[in-house]
Amino acid sequence: MKTTIKSGLSALAMTAICAGALGAAEMGNVDKPIKLAINEWTGQHVTTHVAGEMLKAAGYKVEYVTAGMMNQFQAIADGDIHATLEIWSSNVSDQYAVLKGEGKLEELSDLGLDAKEGIAYPAHVADLCPGLPAWEALKDCAMNFATAETLPQGRLVDYPADWGTPGADRMTGLDLPFKAVPAGSEGALIAELRASTEKKSPLLITFWQPHWAMSAYDVKFVELPAGEAACFEDPAWGPNPNAVNDCDFAPSRIFKAGWPGLKEQWPAAHEILVNYTLAVEDQQPMMGAVDVDGRKVEDVVAAWMGANEAKWKPVVDAATK
Missing domain, CATH: 3.40.190.100 (Glycine betaine-binding periplasmic protein; domain 2)
Structure with a gap:
């Protein structure tokens, strides 16, 4: 496995320093839950629950909404879901680009996973x-x-x-x-x-x-x-002169997106989700604990959060204090 990703500590520490220099954001409507999309794979569940626990630590209410990876984007554009935390560039629907181009989705930032x-x-x-x-x-x-x-x-x-x-x-x-x-x-x-x-x-x-x-x-x-x-794009490229896709996957980028109203309604939450990153060396053991050991995602994430405050708390603190 590649090991060229940023360490969770250094990435989040730098984020916190930069965000802290700008001052904490407003909390917004803390009584209304922020709805996060849950897609079909374990890694995404882990990614999303870590983000959700960070939002809860900041003082927000969070709901997890089951949504298909390909059909979640319209729900986000409509404000029925407020963010999705693990989009793979190699496997994203055309609808995402259309809605983003129309200003109905906001791309938040890269998640940081080496994929x-x-x-x-x-x-x-x-x-x-x-x-x-x-x-x-x-x-x-x-x-x-x-x-x-x-x-x-x-x-x-x-x-x-x-x-x-x-x-x-x-x-x-x-x-x-x-x-x-x-x-x-x-x-x-x-x-x-x-x-x-x-x-x-x-x-x-x-x-x-x-x-x-x-x-x-x-x-x-x-x-x-x-x-x-x-x-x-060009059938003439590659070993098969009559077809496209005669090659490996494009290098994958993993990123986050949200409802355009997220920043206005929950400014600090928006800042947290933009600055949130997760390292592969943190995500992968949690995935194994769920899929191999049979533990609940919530329990695995809670244990990781407790043992790794230095990797996520600076981002929360920078947005809220």
Whole structure:
């Protein structure tokens, strides 16, 4: 896993110094709850609950609203949800850009997580498909991944349908003989990894980091052509002259967005959410505590908050004192 991200302490300490120099913001309507979106994956739950606990520590009321990643943006534009805390640039809907361009969404800032998405496999699969991690190896061993559902093609387990079709896009772009089958949920993706690791069976999957499963199941990424902008716009670019998406995912940026009325209604909360960052080395163990150890998100986040005040309290203090 990459380790080039800012440390939680230094990022938040610098934020607090800068914000403190400007003075604390007004609290606004503390009697009205701030509604935060809860999407479909554990990391987002952790990210959002840390933000929520920071807002509570500042004196706000918080509600968590279950919302699909792809359909949450209109609800934010309408003011029914006030912020979403973990948007992946590689998997965001076109609607987001439209609403942002119309001034109906405010992009708050980057979350700070070091991220990667790609086509992946458990390490043992390299023995079943000689030539991995090079993507060209998949041309010759696709039948090893075939199921009754996909014959004569291999099977790729893609993201859940409402996360988009990035895996399918790459199979088409690179002209690989694989059929992408959407997983039902993040949990279903993990179940695939677990079963493949236990049975030493073939598995090709669309996956991402940070995620506790990357280390738990020794997951490797297929080496695809670099995800440059031209790949997504010009069919002539890349190994397949007749298609776009014949490359890896574009480098992922993870950011936050909110309702445009957030700053006016809760100025200090807006400042907290803008300045909030979370390091991968903090998020990933919390994800494992939830998904592997079976602990509640609320309990895991509460324990982390108690043990790591220096990583989040300066941001709250700078906005409120």
